[in-house]
Amino acid sequence: MGRTLIQKLWDAHTVADLGDDATLLYMDRVFLHERTGSVSLKGLEAAGRKVRNPEQVFCTMDHIVDTLPGRGDETIMPSGKDFITTTRDAANAAGITLFDIGDDRQGIVHVVSAEQGITLPGLTQVCPDSHTCTLGALGALAWGIGSTEGEHALATKTLAVNKPKSMRVSFDGTLGFGVTAKDMILHLIGEYTASGGVGHAIEFAGSAIRALPQENRFTVCNMAVEFAAFTGLIPPDDTTIEYVHGRPYAPTGKTWDTAVEYWKTLQADDDAAYDKNISIDCADIVPKVTWGTSPGHTGQIDGVVPDPSEAPDANARSSWERALEYMDLKPGQPIEGVPIDAAFIGSCTNSRLSDLREVVKVVDGHRVADGVKAIVVPGSSQVKLAAEAEGIDKALIEAGFEWRESGCSMCFYAGGESFGDQERVISSTNRNFENRQGPRTRTHLASPTSVAASAIAGKIADVRKLR
């Protein structure tokens, strides 16, 4: 029987079979950030252990660092400086490459890792951050771990991993007007629930995936973890290879040719069998907006808030009831038109140059509605510079958006900046959990263009009507 791509990558990185489906896997790259990587480095130091192959380990400042102009080591979050200075000192002591505040390579870990060519097709990569699965979009086996596993990967260049089951999710057909990669992944999680991928590694396939530009593929893989999957990945193709070409850490010359030859073999065999298969027709997808407190609580812009009495089972019913109370929404209420207090565009899900270009097209001379706080945070300093070179910053600022320095920013509330108590935010991020973006904040996840359209309307809006 043929092998899945996941199986091929697994086999290519197997150092030892540990029995009972556990494997000692070789880790090609480790990436760290100042919130959880700092603990890994400190733990390693306390145990008297060293980072093995520090030249293959990278670190950035994204989670704690402020995104306001003129930022430094001081943060709005009390004690944030401790994370920043501890990380810097530990990274320097360990001899790993740090993209520090002020470095024009700084940015959100998963944006930077791809942008710099640190992640390549076929690599294994871990980071103590759940959205490491984003990088699966390059055909890498990349997943999030805890800080203790981070120490393990740093000290040994390996991880002992229980092999996940395999799942193939095929998106076919053509995306409709105003429908984006974000809507594809929200559709999957909405249809199959936030635990639908538990225990599985996913290969995303199908004509609609192959048609996606590379930057949009990151958006799809980013939310594999919101589907409870071990990770998600996309087999590398010409789009992938073109994206990687010429990036700072990508191979060059003859090594590049050898690498490309190898990357082209990274496909599932035709007769590979998966533990689970899902098939989605993109014609069924309209712009998505979440109405609840789990990414599984996904509705669509022309739909209504669901009625818990019509939930498929008792678990869903109690989860929906709790979510509607938290979100202050009523069953049967149209999702379109719900007034918002704020709009946020950023995060490892949707903050890349192509996202910002689409946002500017939507804004197109419109202005942010009165009373709406609208913020755009580029995913990396490179994205910020490129956007500014195109005048994207000016267009957004003129329209009434705040334009920030790069970082995770208000994707989550860490005790510093946040949205106000019980404020309603439409957000291009990946998590609508209770209190995620601020105290009792009500988050609606959507595509960056839907967020922009809503910021202009002052309420949750259908981007298709504006464009």
Next chain:
Amino acid sequence: MTLTMQKFTTLSSVAAPIMQVNIDTDAIIPSREMKGVTKDGLSVGMFANWRYTDVDARVENPDFILNKPPFRDAEILLSGENFGCGSSREHAVWALKEWGIRCVIAPSFGTIFYGNCVRNGILPVVLAEVTVKAFAAVAERGRETDTLIIDLVNQEVTGPDQDVHAFDIAAADKEMLVEGLDPIGLTLKQDDAILAFREKDKATRPWVYL
């Protein structure tokens, strides 16, 4: 050097039911409660948004299960599917551990959370939802004598009615918990294999080696 963690063999305790599905690690430990570069001092922030009516003043919510006897001393949590989903923050596990939780029983877990539990001496037990719900129904009577007995060596949970339920756990995870072994120390015993892999791989995939 081989570090050790607390060993897990058997445990007898009342179980505290928090039966929602999809309880995320943001709920277990909100970002704002992760105040320093440390694994300690996190239990005060555990479930902060649910456990306190005023988070800043630390005013306890009398209705939250872990604020009520006998559950305040529970070493076992019961929950719905996908417990510990979301953020990879190991702080969620460090907070639970510091509070005194030694075992979580749920129909399924967030993958990263599950791994973090095992590496910190907390046993994650996967049981059928109907069983977890039955345990929860008994626990909700609030009697100190309604204890669950966890036997990791034999991979069994004994319920309050002496009902016995087997559970699965990967051999390596079990060994780590039962022996309290440090996984880095274990892996470094295979150092020859790691170095041999690297030498061979360098020839096959030279572009990987920066």
